[in-house]
Amino acid sequence: MITDPHKLVEAHKCPMSTCTAPAGSPCRTTAGKVALKYHTARFQLVPALRSELHVATPAVRHPGSAWIALPVQKLAATAVPMEIRLGYARVSTRTQEIQSQVDALEASQVHRLFQEQISTRVRERPEMKAALAAAREYRSLGAKVTLVVHEMKRLGRGALELLKVADELRDAEIELEFLTGPLEGKHDPAGHGAALFSFFAAMAESERDYIRDKTLEGQETARSKGKAIGGTKVADEDMLATAFRLREEEHLSLREIASRLVSVPERSAASTPLRRP
DSSP states (O other), rough: SSHHHHHHHTSSSSOTTTOOOTTTSSSTTTBBBBOOOHHHHHHHSSSSGGOOOEEEEGGGGTTTTTTOOOOOOOOOOOOOOEEEEEHHHHHHHTTSOOHHHHHHHTTTTSEEEEEEEETTTTTTTHHHHHHHHHHHHHHHHEEEEEEEESGGGGGSHHHHHHOOOOOOOHHOOOOEHHHHTTTTTTEEETTTTTTHHHHHHHHHHHHHHHHHHHHHHHHHHHHSOOOOOOOOOOOOOOHHHHHHHEEEEEOOOOOHHHHHOOOOOOOOOGGGGGOOO
16 A cells, blocks of 8 residues: 555646646645545556546645645655556447457556547547547646557548548657557657658648549539539558558658559540630
């Protein structure tokens, strides 16, 4: 049993946006009182308290009284921020099975798990948003943070969608880890894995050009046949695996790889829309 666990907890600033108690002070409620227990997101930063369900605020902190900031005290080195692993699992429909993802993520020892049943076509994914928000809050404390997913397609299917997530991770200096698939392993946006994030950007640019040209062609086809066409996905896991092979074996630039993998057919003169007088 740890003696004075509150000292280890208070070595960290509380990452909860509704609390943000500074290091050295107990957590506080929205009413400005000393909280009865420390917020989970805060005491999980202490390795020795990782398995605890809650850590009570000791009597010396006068829980329930008016909250005031306390001076920071020097603590043992065990209070240094640990690596936080956040898991994210997703399936598109309720008929799909998600438990295998959950089991794999828990086996990889994630500290918190976010899961949802929602299509990648939905722009706002609440649990993904919550996972990224939590990752940014932990990162603001100086803790190393890794977002763990079972495979790439759980984050998104198109390069544009993957780029959006990658940009958020890169801006917040959050690592990304895939448990399986061609991209299995950990990718650091600021280090060795930066090529993955840059590749997402190059692929997204090529996909935007591809979609724009296909849209123009589709509009003309729709006028002649009386029906609309949908977009075409151009990036998948096999394509990304091929891209890494081209990068490592042939030392091509990211733009060269993107142009080789995403072929945009030139429109013939016959398919060029005629200008109406």
